[in-house]
Structure formats: structure tokens, C-alpha cells
Amino acid sequence: MELLVILLALAIGIYSQSSALVNKYMINDDAMQHIYWMRQFQNNGLFINDLLTENARYFLPWGFVFLYYASSYLIDPVIVSKFLALILFPISALYIYKALRYFVWVE
Numbered sequence: 001m002e003l004l005v006i007l008l009a010l011a012i013g014i015y016s017q018s019s020a021l022v023n024k025y026m027i028n029d030d031a032m033q034h035i036y037w038m039r040q041f042q043n044n045g046l047f048i049n050d051l052l053t054e055n056a057r058y059f060l061p062w063g064f065v066f067l068y069y070a071s072s073y074l075i076d077p078v079i080v081s082k083f084l085a086l087i088l089f090p091i092s093a094l095y096i097y098k099a100l101r102y103f104v105w106v107e
Contacts, residue, residue, distance in 0.1 A: 002094060008045035013086045020082055027081065034059055035081050041072035 014021075020028040040046050047053040051067040057065075068077045 002097070005097045006090045006095055009090040010086070013089040017082065017086060024076075027078065035068060035077055036067070038068045038072065041069050041077065070100035093106070 017028055020026045026093070037047050037050075037053040037056050040053075068080060071080045
């Protein structure tokens with residue numbers, strides 16, 4: 001049953017994010033609008049002396065920034081944000097399912 005929950009959540013996630021996955025200028029998430037500045041990891045000349053960028057930089061926790069910094073050597077941070085949502089959504093759905101089974105005792 002857990003596998004079914006993961007597969008359904010993955011299918012829903014891919015369906016809901018399909019327009020953003022094929023368009024590199026589109027992000028279907030309001031929280032991920034703060035990751036644009038992480039392209040500085042690949043190009044140091046971007047967003048120099050930009051107040052909005054400095055605000056976005058100090059808004060995010062260091063672990064989150066490190067994840068994007070480490071992955072920026074392989075792939076664009078905006079693309080990472082799109083696939084990170086697809087990875088975290090099925091995991092969240094699985095834990096919600098397990099919590100409901102625990103509290104409701106559905107067999």
C-alpha cells in the first residue's frame with residue numbers, strides 16, 4: 001500500500017509540475033522564487049550589489065543554501081528546485097499516510 005501511495009503522489013506531482021518541467025523560465029512554487037540568486041554559484045557576475053538578492057540570500061537557512069551550492073556544480077539551481085519538489089512530495093505523502101494509519105487505525 002505504501003508503494004501505491006508513493007506512485008500516486010509521484011504521478012500527481014509530475015502532472016501538476018509538467019508545465020514547469022518543460023519550460024526553463026517557469027517555477028510552479030511561491031517559495032522557490034527566492035532561489036534565483038543561487039545562479040551566482042555558477043556565475044559570480046550575477047546580481048552584484050542587489051538589495052533584493054541580499055534579502056533573499058539571508059532569508060534561507062544555511063542547509064538549504066548548501067544543498068543548492070553542492071548541486072550547482074552539476075545542474076542549474078532552478079532545475080534542482082523543480083525536481084526537489086518532485087522528490088519531497090511523495091515522501092511527505094507517505095508520512096501523512098503513515099500518520100493517518102497510526103492515528104485512525106485503518107487496516
